[in-house]
Amino acid sequence: MSRIKNEIMFVIITAFLSMMVFGNVDFQTQKVSSKTNLATPLPQSSSNSNTQALPVSLGPSVIIGNGNISATAIDHNTGRIYAIYYKTENNITNLYLAHSNDNGKTFSPAGRVNDVVGDASADDYSPPVIKVASNGDVYVSWIYTDYANKWMHRFAYGYATIRVAHSSDGGQTFGKAAHVDTEEYGTWAQYAHDIGISPDGKIAYVAWINSNGAGKEPNFNDVVMVAKSTDSAKTFGKAVPVDGQHTACSC
Numbered sequence: 267m268s269r270i271k272n273e274i275m276f277v278i279i280t281a282f283l284s285m286m287v288f289g290n291v292d293f294q295t296q297k298v299s300s301k302t303n304l305a306t307p308l309p310q311s312s313s314n315s316n317t318q319a320l321p322v323s324l325g326p327s328v329i330i331g332n333g334n335i336s337a338t339a340i341d342h343n344t345g346r347i348y349a350i351y352y353k354t355e356n357n358i359t360n361l362y363l364a365h366s367n368d369n370g371k372t373f374s375p376a377g378r379v380n381d382v383v384g385d386a387s388a389d390d391y392s393p394p395v396i397k398v399a400s401n402g403d404v405y406v407s408w409i410y411t412d413y414a415n416k417w418m419h420r421f422a423y424g425y426a427t428i429r430v431a432h433s434s435d436g437g438q439t440f441g442k443a444a445h446v447d448t449e450e451y452g453t454w455a456q457y458a459h460d461i462g463i464s465p466d467g468k469i470a471y472v473a474w475i476n477s478n479g480a481g482k483e484p485n486f487n488d489v490v491m492v493a494k495s496t497d498s499a500k501t502f503g504k505a506v507p508v509d510g511q512h513t514a515c516s517c
Contacts, residue, residue, distance in 0.1 A: 325370070325371070328366075328370060328372065328373060330349050330351070330373045330376065331351055331353060331362060331364065331376050332353065333354075333362060334351065334352055334353075334354075334388060335388050335393045336350060336393070337350050337351075337393055337395060338350075339396040339397060339398050339404075341402055341436075342398075343402060344367075344402065344436075345369070346365050346366065346367055347366040347370050347373075348364075348365050348404065348437055349364050349366075349373065350362065350363045350394050351394075352394065358384040359387060360378050360379075360380055360384065360385075361379040361380050361386045361408050362377065362378055363377055363379050363396070363404075363437050363440075364376040364377075365437050377437075377438070377439075379406050379408075379431050379440050380429065380431065380443055381440065381441070381442050382443070385410050385429065385443065386408050386409075386429070387408075387409050387411045387426075389409055392409045392474075394406060394407065394409075395407045395408070395459060395460055395461050397461045397462075397463050399465065400465040400466070400467070401465070401467045403432060403467035404432070404437045405431070405432055405433075405463055405499060406430070406440070407428055407429065407430045407431075407461050408428070409427075409429070410429055411425070411426040412426075427446060427447060428446040428459055428472055429444070429445060429446075430443060430444045430472060430499045430502070431443040431444075432498050432499040434467075434498070441500065444499050445502075446493045446502050446505060458474060459472060459473065459474035459475075460474070467498060468497070468498055469494070469496055470494070470495040470498070470502075471492060471493070471495075472492070472494075475490055475491075475514050475515075476488060476489050476490070476491045476507075488514040488515060489507045489508075489509050490509040491505045491506065491508065492508055493505040493506070
């Protein structure tokens with residue numbers, strides 16, 4: 267009798283434990299199922315547990331101008347947003363700047379950046395660059411390619427130079443643009459140019475990949491170049507090569 271009682275107790279305990287375990291699983295499954303019915307997607311598995319797709323809400327788009335090849339920058343001290351773009355009319359290209367003080371909801375009327383009318387080239391391979399110094403000064407650089415006969419005799423695809431203009435009044439007005447001259451290197455194009463500005467806005471660096479196109483048969487030995495200004499981009503010193511072995515690639 268004792269053995270039979272023990273066997274009966276074993277069956278009862280086993281059945282009770284099974285009900286608890288499977289009941290718990292069923293309960294958890296029901297909870298997940300009920301959540302699923304609320305049309306709330308479950309997080310997808312990922313190798314990075316911190317990565318989740320979050321909804322993004324963007325405001326309505328704003329039309330600034332009917333130009334092309336644009337660039338933007340933000341003054342992190344004031345929140346002002348700057349936008350620059352090329353505009354070509356009657357085969358004359360200029361560079362324009364507009365700004366927004368309300369997080370991009372509206373923009374000011376655009377003003378011309380280049381002081382000489384037509385002194386810009388809207389080339390896809392090298393878009394304009396705009397940078398804001400810590401003191402709020404605005405620097406803009408762009409490319410101008412001259413196809414005049416005096417250059418075409420020397421350079422197979424014209425002669426390209428970088429222009430840099432500086433504004434100390436929040437982009438309202440710009441001074442005369444400086445020319446970063448690289449004639450001695452046989453320049454016909456500059457790729458991937460960029461600007462670096464000191465915190466006080468006085469020193470400016472321009473770096474780019476220089477393509478040598480001297481003569482009717484271009485020489486594609488590209489080189490990284492840098493030029494420096496110590497007078498807020500009024501003038502630039504002689505451009506110097508960074509990569510003396512000409513191993514840069516403009517592609």
